[in-house]
Amino acid sequence: MARKRTIDDIARLAGVSKTTVSRVLNNKPDVDPNTRERILRIVKEEGFVPSAAAAGLAGGRSHLLGVLVPSFTWPMIPDIVCGIAETIGNTAYELVLYSLNDKTRENGEGDVIDHILSTNLVAGLLAVLPGQSSKFVLRLHQHGFPVVLIDDQDDPPLVPWIGADNQCGAYDAVKHLLALGHRRIAHIQGPMKYVCSRERYEGYCQALREHGISIDPALVVEGAFDAISGREAAHTFFTLPSDQRPTAIFAGSDLMAYGVLTFAEEHGIDVPGDLALVGFDAISSSALVRPALTTVKQPFQEMGQRGTEVLLSIIEQSEQQRFNVKPGFARDFMRLSSAGIDEPSHSPPLRIQLATSLVVRASCGMRQRSPISSIESVS
Amino acid sequence: MARKRTIDDIARLAGVSKTTVSRVLNNKPDVDPNTRERILRIVKEEGFVPSAAAAGLAGGRSHLLGVLVPSFTWPMIPDIVCGIAETIGNTAYELVLYSLNDKTRENGEGDVIDHILSTNLVAGLLAVLPGQSSKFVLRLHQHGFPVVLIDDQDDPPLVPWIGADNQCGAYDAVKHLLALGHRRIAHIQGPMKYVCSRERYEGYCQALREHGISIDPALVVEGAFDAISGREAAHTFFTLPSDQRPTAIFAGSDLMAYGVLTFAEEHGIDVPGDLALVGFDAISSSALVRPALTTVKQPFQEMGQRGTEVLLSIIEQSEQQRFNVKPGFARDFMRLSSAGIDEPSHSPPLRIQLATSLVVRASCGMRQRSPISSIESVS
DNA sequence: CTGAAAGCGCTTACAG
DNA sequence: CTGAAAGCGCTTACAG
Numbered sequence: 001m002a003r004k005r006t007i008d009d010i011a012r013l014a015g016v017s018k019t020t021v022s023r024v025l026n027n028k029p030d031v032d033p034n035t036r037e038r039i040l041r042i043v044k045e046e047g048f049v050p051s052a053a054a055a056g057l058a059g060g061r062s063h064l065l066g067v068l069v070p071s072f073t074w075p076m077i078p079d080i081v082c083g084i085a086e087t088i089g090n091t092a093y094e095l096v097l098y099s100l101n102d103k104t105r106e107n108g109e110g111d112v113i114d115h116i117l118s119t120n121l122v123a124g125l126l127a128v129l130p131g132q133s134s135k136f137v138l139r140l141h142q143h144g145f146p147v148v149l150i151d152d153q154d155d156p157p158l159v160p161w162i163g164a165d166n167q168c169g170a171y172d173a174v175k176h177l178l179a180l181g182h183r184r185i186a187h188i189q190g191p192m193k194y195v196c197s198r199e200r201y202e203g204y205c206q207a208l209r210e211h212g213i214s215i216d217p218a219l220v221v222e223g224a225f226d227a228i229s230g231r232e233a234a235h236t237f238f239t240l241p242s243d244q245r246p247t248a249i250f251a252g253s254d255l256m257a258y259g260v261l262t263f264a265e266e267h268g269i270d271v272p273g274d275l276a277l278v279g280f281d282a283i284s285s286s287a288l289v290r291p292a293l294t295t296v297k298q299p300f301q302e303m304g305q306r307g308t309e310v311l312l313s314i315i316e317q318s319e320q321q322r323f324n325v326k327p328g329f330a331r332d333f334m335r336l337s338s339a340g341i342d343e344p345s346h347s348p349p350l351r352i353q354l355a356t357s358l359v360v361r362a363s364c365g366m367r368q369r370s371p372i373s374s375i376e377s378v379s
Numbered sequence: 380m381a382r383k384r385t386i387d388d389i390a391r392l393a394g395v396s397k398t399t400v401s402r403v404l405n406n407k408p409d410v411d412p413n414t415r416e417r418i419l420r421i422v423k424e425e426g427f428v429p430s431a432a433a434a435g436l437a438g439g440r441s442h443l444l445g446v447l448v449p450s451f452t453w454p455m456i457p458d459i460v461c462g463i464a465e466t467i468g469n470t471a472y473e474l475v476l477y478s479l480n481d482k483t484r485e486n487g488e489g490d491v492i493d494h495i496l497s498t499n500l501v502a503g504l505l506a507v508l509p510g511q512s513s514k515f516v517l518r519l520h521q522h523g524f525p526v527v528l529i530d531d532q533d534d535p536p537l538v539p540w541i542g543a544d545n546q547c548g549a550y551d552a553v554k555h556l557l558a559l560g561h562r563r564i565a566h567i568q569g570p571m572k573y574v575c576s577r578e579r580y581e582g583y584c585q586a587l588r589e590h591g592i593s594i595d596p597a598l599v600v601e602g603a604f605d606a607i608s609g610r611e612a613a614h615t616f617f618t619l620p621s622d623q624r625p626t627a628i629f630a631g632s633d634l635m636a637y638g639v640l641t642f643a644e645e646h647g648i649d650v651p652g653d654l655a656l657v658g659f660d661a662i663s664s665s666a667l668v669r670p671a672l673t674t675v676k677q678p679f680q681e682m683g684q685r686g687t688e689v690l691l692s693i694i695e696q697s698e699q700q701r702f703n704v705k706p707g708f709a710r711d712f713m714r715l716s717s718a719g720i721d722e723p724s725h726s727p728p729l730r731i732q733l734a735t736s737l738v739v740r741a742s743c744g745m746r747q748r749s750p751i752s753s754i755e756s757v758s
Numbered sequence: 759c760t761g762a763a764a765g766c767g768c769t770t771a772c773a774g
Numbered sequence: 775c776t777g778a779a780a781g782c783g784c785t786t787a788c789a790g
Contacts, residue, residue, distance in 0.1 A: 004496075004497065004499055047493065047497060048497070049494065049497040049498050049499075050498075051436070051498065051499050051500075052432075052498050052499075052500050053431075053432045053433075053435045053436045053441065053499070053500065054432075054436050056432045057430070057432045057433050057436055062432065064475075067476075071461070072457045072458070072460065072461040072464075077457065078451045078456065078457050079451070081451065081476075082450070082451040082478070085451075085476060085478040086478075089478070094475050094477075094498070094500060095475065095476045095477075096443075096473050096474065096475055096476075097446075097460075097464060097474045097475075097476045098473075098474075099461075099464040099465075099468070114426065115428065117383075118383065118426060118427070118428040119428050119429075119430065119431050119473070120383050120428075120430050120431075120432070121430075121431050121432065121473065258667060284664070285663070285664035285667050288637060288664050288667055288668050289667050289668070289669070290668070290669040
């Protein structure tokens with residue numbers, strides 16, 4: 001059973017001062033190699049782990065990383081958090097989870113952000129699918145607080161961001177439908193306030209344009225990313241005169257595609273016989289629905305991993321700055337309140353766009369994948 | 380933008396000592412009502428939030444709650460964590476997420492537990508589905524560290540625990556199949572090392588017994604909670620002579636039921652026509668598979684909520700003890716290492732068992748639920 | 759290369 | 775009812 005030793009215990013055991021132990025613990029230079037080695041050995045023997053609270057207090061920094069997620073209702077959140085958790089697990093940091101529940105939402109997301117900042121607990125923040133919070137996150141970033149956006153972009157792009165290549169993913173999906181011979185391809189957009197929805201729409205338009213097909217406004221409907229809005233969109237398309245109906249639908253999210261499947265089931269429309277369907281996201285349940293859904297896979301776990309790595313490097317950099325440029329600078333900087341501080345990051349913000357991949361399953365009329373592979377994707 | 384004030388700022392603003400501010404902040408008695416009110420007002424005006432790190436260090440306690448989850452591959456984890464996060468959101472605590480990834484798993488879960496204890500960061504731990512970790516968690520509990528188990532029990536029961544009434548849930552499921560006229564009802568067990576698997580099996584036996592049906596060992600197979608093992612179990616059942624095959628299967632988890640559906644799809648077995656199927660868990664995708672799965676719903680969110688409430692009360696209680704019984708007692712107590720400390724909690728450990736409910740869908744031959752309700756459960 | 763001392767922002771006996 | 779002082783376990787100038 002681990003027990004709580006302090007840095008004093010280690011110092012005594014090693015016959016040095018705690019200053020020296022601290023230096024070793026923090027990989028500072030100017031320690032005799034032998035001394036360093038001896039201390040390291042003792043630290044290991046004793047299973048000593050410094051108190052994060054004390055280190056944070058004294059050093060003015062923290063070993064905690066905040067992760068802000070919207071409610072857990074979005075099916076990609078677990079995958080993203082998984083990637084984050086795994087990456088943080090390899091570092092000395094711990095993960096503090098902040099989530100937006102109904103109560104915090106009604107008070108405005110700004111409260112959560114204020115809270116994150118004022119408790120002064122975390123060294124940086126990963127904002128997953130920030131949505132409406134992104135303007136608060138932007139404020140944080142402008143005040144010098146390390147922040148990274150995951151999945152959902154801000155607009156205009158000012159904050160470091162990791163996400164998928166939405167336009168290219170959408171383009172591939174629609175190309176796939178075109179290759180299968182479809183010409184009347186409808187699109188259910190995600191909410192157009194999201195950059196990713198606009199990018200997916202752009203990919204849709206680009207693919208059609210390249211095939212000399214003009215966009216038919218009757219075949220484009222804005223949804224809400226959820227199943228209900230997908231079903232409504234399908235209803236809209238199928239109340240068109242029969243010769244104007246789509247033969248294929250590209251849904252901006254898997255959940256909206258599920259809504260289309262439900263509509264088809266209700267109305268005896270055969271998928272893929274009468275209607276081909278492609279989703280976006282490749283959440284795990286899309287292998288389970290029938291027909292199994294062809295969809296664009298976003299590398300959610302990798303988004304979490306890369307996002308964490310980027311945040312860590314930003315934090316490191318801002319600490320560098322604090323010690324090299326002017327001691328105490330960053331801390332004072334953080335305390336400035338009303339003044340219109342706007343640190344112009346001279347370099348454009350880091351933006352990493354990860355490739356998507358098309359997962360072909362039964363919903364477009366391709367041969368059904370073997371059942372084993374659909375099992376594997378849920379187990 | 381929030382900025383970082385300290386308790387000194389508030390003390391100066393209120394014209395009192397920081398001792399008094401601290402007392403107000405911590406709801407201690409013996410403060411003049413007017414003083415208290417004034418301080419509270421200033422705290423609010425300034426948006427002051429005390430530094431959790433400093434408070435933790437000084438007070439020897441922390442405002443952080445650890446949540447230990449196995450990998451995110453289990454579909455109920457998000458629901459449970461959601462319940463936890465929501466409940467913590469109403470308190471002054473923050474949530475620190477620890478997860479077991481492949482690396483930590485190979486080092487043994489003991490490492491994670493040691494790490495949790497030795498960083499001295501969290502005031503208590505919620506262990507979700509601890510599985511193999513539960514013996515480490517037991518050690519924590521025996522050393523006086525506040526711990527609550529969620530979902531998966533320890534055996535024998537020594538640690539506070541919140542879970543579902545597995546036996547009763549299984550009993551209801553099998554009764555449902557019996558009521559539909561089935562007599563050859565198979566069961567795919569979860570891994571029998573888990574208490575919950577044994578309880579579900581017990582519920583299965585109880586229902587059959589009450590109907591004067593004896594358990595046929597050929598109709599009981601142990602699975603691994605995942606889809607592949609469910610498919611294998613179905614294969615085992617359907618290689619029996621045709622008059623000995625089951626007409627219904629009660630799967631110990633939804634994922635195993637998915638495996639049965641896959642097997643049925645492969646072999647042209649109609650569900651529910653040829654075979655009725657019930658699962659256990661009611662994870663969200665069970666509304667999406669076809670036929671939609673009848674299953675036993677576990678109240679995962681509530682498990683998270685109640686578990687958090689229990690942990691909080693245990694922490695409070697142990698702090699009470701620390702200050703009333705003997706100052707410094709708890710802290711010294713925690714540091715004892717080798718000695719075989721075994722605090723006999725004089726009262727039996729708290730155990731809360733929540734009711735399950737049967738969600739009837741298409742897989743048993745009841746009328747199919749309206750599509751709207753299956754949409755609602757995924758959106 | 760090393761250590762004594764001050765200090766991070768709080769809490770808690772202790773003394774009034 | 776209130777405050778001065780010590781201390782939580784660290785880090786960081788500063789001085790050698």
